Amino acid sequence: MAHTHSHSHTSGDDNVKRLALAFGVTATFMIIEVIGGLVSGSLALLADAGHMLTDAAALLFALLAVQFARRPPNARHTFGWLRLTTLAAFVNAIALVVITILIVWEAFQRFRHPQPVAGATMMVIAVAGLLANILAFWILHRGSGEKNLNVRAAALHVLGDLLGSVGAIAAALVILYTGWTPIDPILSVLVSCLVLRSAWRLLKESVNELLEGAPTSLDIPALKRNLCRSIPEVRNVHHVHVWLVGEKPIMTLHVQVIPPHDHDALLERIQHFLEHHYEIAHATIQMEYQPCHGPDCHLNEMQSDHSHHHHH
Structure with missing residues (x-):
């Protein structure tokens, strides 16, 4: 999914150029593979084109994320437009699942009724696809000095796509040398599994984000304990x-504290703790001197006490 962590604008522009270039290469070759797959009758090429679609989409989201990150938040969209890339990723993941199902269905049809495949045409296009992937990878990797997660995620995608092209080349070789066409649907199913894997990951991440889920790596009970331990007040x-x-x-929390000498200094220490240990830069902290008496809050405390002793 789209990760945005570009700080300096010059490198940001460079990233945008590289992403745009890689997107151009990938999208163009995806179209060539679709046409080639239809002309040669190769399902493996179509599956690889599906895989290239995942890459092209990943590159596009990376581009969009960089662009949206630049658009300042406004009164209506107080977080800016960053969620749009998440929504796009969600739609893309569903599209990929549909493509995979279609390809696997078609592969089963072809097992029952093998169809002729033009091995030579397939070979040429599969090799060209492989070269296009290598070119896109090189474009993205050339500037990996700057640790932009966007660019790195996109480069990994393209690397995964090399496997798809290798599968199509293998199928073409088998068809050219033995004439055994069922290898084409077999390898198309394998390539579809690669597509499904990236689609599933994308779906999980985007759904978690759309359902306001916490980052999967974050252990909130541990965060509570650590905060109480690290800051005695x-x-x-x-x-x-x-x-x-x-x-x-983004985080909001209530903190009950011993009345400090310097309210703002304590607030700053809590914020620093969250940013330093958990990389949460945007936290809204409500500080309280008395135990919180909100109705829902009391429930929260009761539940968390219970859950430590025995799980419901």
Whole structure:
């Protein structure tokens, strides 16, 4: 999914150029593979084109994320437009699942009624696809000095796509040398599995983000304990909410503290703790001196006490 972590604008522009170039190469070759797959009658090429679609989409989201990250938040969209890339990823993941199902269905049909495949045409296009992938990978990797997650994620996608092209080349070789056409649907199913894997990951991540889920790596009970341990003035942490907007974690929490000498300094220490240990830069902290008496809050405390002793 789209990760945005570009700080300096010059490198940001460079990233945009590289992403756009790689997207151009991938999208063009995806179209060539679709046409080639239809002309040569090769299902493996179509499956590889499906795989290239995942790459082209990943590159496009990376581009969009960089662009949207630049658009400042406004009064209506207080988080800016970062969620749009998540929504796009979700739609893309569903499209990929549909493509995979179609290809696997077609592969079963072809097992029952083998169809002629033009091995030579298939070979030429599969090799060209492989070269296009290598070119896209090189474009993206050339500037990996700057640790932009967007570009790295896209480069990994393209690398995974090399496998798809290798599968199509293998099928073409078998058909050219033995004339055994069922190898084409067999390898198309294998390539579809690669597509399904990236689609599933994309679906999981985007759904978690759209359902306001916390980052999967974050252990909230541990965060509460660590915060109480690290900052002696903190007695209790509750009402914790963490969610993601365009890969950026956002957090709100209530903290019951011993009345400090310097309210703002303590607030700053809590914020520094969250940013330093959990990379949460955007936290809204409500500090309280008395135990919180909100109705829902009391429930929260009761539940968390119970869950430590015996699980419901």
